[in-house]
Amino acid sequence: MISGLHHYALEVPDLAVAEGFLQDFGLETGEKDGSLVAQCPGRDQEQVRLVQAPAKRLHHICFTVRPGALDSVRGSLERAATAIIEPPPGATESGLWIRDPDGTAVQLLEMEPAPARPAAQVLVNVGGSRQRIGVAQWQQATQDVMPRRLGHSLLFTAQPQQMTDFYTQVLGLRVSDRIRGLVTFLNAGPGDHHIFGFISSSHPGFHHASFEVPSIDAIALGADRMHARGRPAGWGLGRHTIGSNFFHYNPDPWGSWIEWFSDIDQIDDRWVARDWDVPPHLWGTPPPDTFLANREPAG
Ligand SMILES: [Fe+2]
Numbered sequence: 001m002i003s004g005l006h007h008y009a010l011e012v013p014d015l016a017v018a019e020g021f022l023q024d025f026g027l028e029t030g031e032k033d034g035s036l037v038a039q040c041p042g043r044d045q046e047q048v049r050l051v052q053a054p055a056k057r058l059h060h061i062c063f064t065v066r067p068g069a070l071d072s073v074r075g076s077l078e079r080a081a082t083a084i085i086e087p088p089p090g091a092t093e094s095g096l097w098i099r100d101p102d103g104t105a106v107q108l109l110e111m112e113p114a115p116a117r118p119a120a121q122v123l124v125n126v127g128g129s130r131q132r133i134g135v136a137q138w139q140q141a142t143q144d145v146m147p148r149r150l151g152h153s154l155l156f157t158a159q160p161q162q163m164t165d166f167y168t169q170v171l172g173l174r175v176s177d178r179i180r181g182l183v184t185f186l187n188a189g190p191g192d193h194h195i196f197g198f199i200s201s202s203h204p205g206f207h208h209a210s211f212e213v214p215s216i217d218a219i220a221l222g223a224d225r226m227h228a229r230g231r232p233a234g235w236g237l238g239r240h241t242i243g244s245n246f247f248h249y250n251p252d253p254w255g256s257w258i259e260w261f262s263d264i265d266q267i268d269d270r271w272v273a274r275d276w277d278v279p280p281h282l283w284g285t286p287p288p289d290t291f292l293a294n295r296e297p298a299g
Helices: 015-025 070-079 160-170 216-228
Strands: 002-012 028-032 035-039 046-052 057-065 096-099 105-110 149-157 174-179 183-187 196-200 205-212 235-240 246-251 257-262 281-283
Touching: 002 015, 002 105, 002 149, 002 205, 015 028, 015 035, 015 046, 015 216, 046 057, 046 149, 046 205, 057 149, 057 205, 070 096, 070 105, 149 160, 160 174, 160 183, 160 196, 216 235, 216 246, 216 257
Parallel strands: 002 046, 057 105, 149 196, 205 257
Antiparallel strands: 002 057, 028 035, 035 046, 096 105, 149 205, 174 183, 183 196, 235 246, 235 281, 246 257
């Protein structure tokens, strides 16, 4: 039923600080329906909404549902005794609003996701491929480095099994893979290995959101840009184990994380989920100690 991740929304204590951070990350900011939103250059879909509040915390998460599927979503919610709620203050009224088992507000929009900004093919001379002849890559690599689309978000939860049951049995996501006892990755069918997931913690919270950029160069150039603008160091460059994407994370001003990714595994309907005992990175430095800190207020 859920076909993709549409946007996420955070409550933040200072909208100007949030706006500057997201601009440095590579998003365009603006006003929509009276609130601050951030979009990927060249994509007509808000990816982040920001709501002014005393402390930073997750405000809501929004998914797309295939056109025509909202009735079956309503039926599924009814069978699960999940109530339709009023939109939380600061959100739009579109679509259907519910709360997940952690109490997080979830918006379901019946629409096709907007297409991501087109990206040129990245020609490589790696492995057995010799695709780039007579072209100086260093002159190409800086051409298109900004985020193209929001890919996934991971939330903290104290009840990963209940959350997984809700999002799979009621809303139609599927488990992609798990890091045993720590992380559950979920997919929305053929496409990205994961669009959503959970990290085990003492209480709910927002861990990170991740945006696709056109190349591994774009990830490293983005990290350089954040460094040049005085942003604190993050984690990366590396290649993940589960999902296999190249990554670099930066901490946001409130102790959550934002990620650029490239080259994530694409799955099909035959994908079989497994449990793994692996670190999150295949190579690169290990994550900083603060990486799994859940700084959102409990309760
Ligand atoms: Fe990620």
